[in-house]
Amino acid sequence: MYTVAVVGAGKIGEVLLSGLVKAGWPVDQIVATARRAERAEQLRERYGIRVLDNAAAVAAADVVAIAVKPQDAGALMAELGPQIPAGKLVVSLCAGLPTGFFSKWLAEGTPVVRVMTNTPALVDEAMTAISAGPHATAHHLGIAEELFSPLGRTIRVPESQQDAVTALSGSGPAYFYFLVEAMTDAGILLGLPRQVAHDLIVQTAIGSAIMLRDSGEHPVKLREAVTSPAGTTISAIRELENHGVRAAFLAALEAARDRAKEIADQAS
Known part of the structure; x- marks a missing residue:
């Protein structure tokens, strides 16, 4: 050693x-x-x-x-x-x-x-x-x-x-915590106690991440398995798309990558 x-x-x-x-x-x-x-x-x-x-x-x-x-x-x-x-x-x-x-x-x-x-x-x-x-x-x-x-x-x-790694996985935990925070607030809005909403979301996140890692399946396929025709999930996904969540993530990660480049330039 x-x-x-x-x-x-x-x-x-x-x-x-x-x-x-x-x-x-x-x-x-x-x-x-x-x-x-x-x-x-x-x-x-x-x-x-x-x-x-x-x-x-x-x-x-x-x-x-x-x-x-x-x-x-x-x-x-x-x-x-x-x-x-x-x-x-x-x-x-x-x-x-x-x-x-x-x-x-x-x-x-x-x-x-x-x-x-x-x-x-x-x-x-x-x-x-x-x-x-x-x-x-x-x-x-x-x-x-x-x-x-x-x-x-x-x-x-x-x-x-x-720089892309920094934007994606270096800063990545913050994005997940932000998402959990937002979903917890949504759970409260829907009538759940904060701790119940938190526990539901955290365990769902852990289970979903393990499935994604261990199954080898593409995330689209796993998402489709939860998305029934005319069901609750597709209604939620429609709203996420209507509010530009996918585009917001693309823009956010580009901003993080660009900031990583700026830090390097400032230190040089």
Whole structure:
């Protein structure tokens, strides 16, 4: 196994730490950094890992996972870039930032892998997309998959698709929560208590997602199986189409993708 340094162990960095520990990664091969002393102590107590300063963490690691906010990445790489030798793998969890952003701070030939995961990692149900930078090989992608597979599923995509991934699955949980919120309000409008409406919707969402994943059927076919002629479901779907819900989702995801590109441009 490799020694992994999680630089900037905030929310997303802690998700990776937690996944590694739960997967049985030796705690003496996990190090982290944190801005505040109280946060560092919290991580030590929670996971039994070493929390070091940035330079010491990089020196101790075979794999350096950068988990800071995109707007903080430039200052961090200006500090750490010269300290990372070309043989070490750099894994970026910074949403929106291309591997080229990191390469300009690093020694020529340093492999960089770009990762986009999402918050269901907290319950080991993440969807994580992994992309190779110019100097990253299939071996480096395999290391990244080893790190993130304890958090859920992983998929390899070309880096050119990462902004779309950010829009679709990175931000995706928020769309589902928004939908559940709207359907809960509708249940209340129809006379159900809030908790009853919530429980009905959440379990329906879980069951539907498992059917979609495990059946291998196209979503249209599964939807048609619920949609009887002249029934309740088709009446509801007609209203969704009349209100442009499908078009709204297309526009929303385009906006999210465009914002991901803007973040990258602003950081460059």
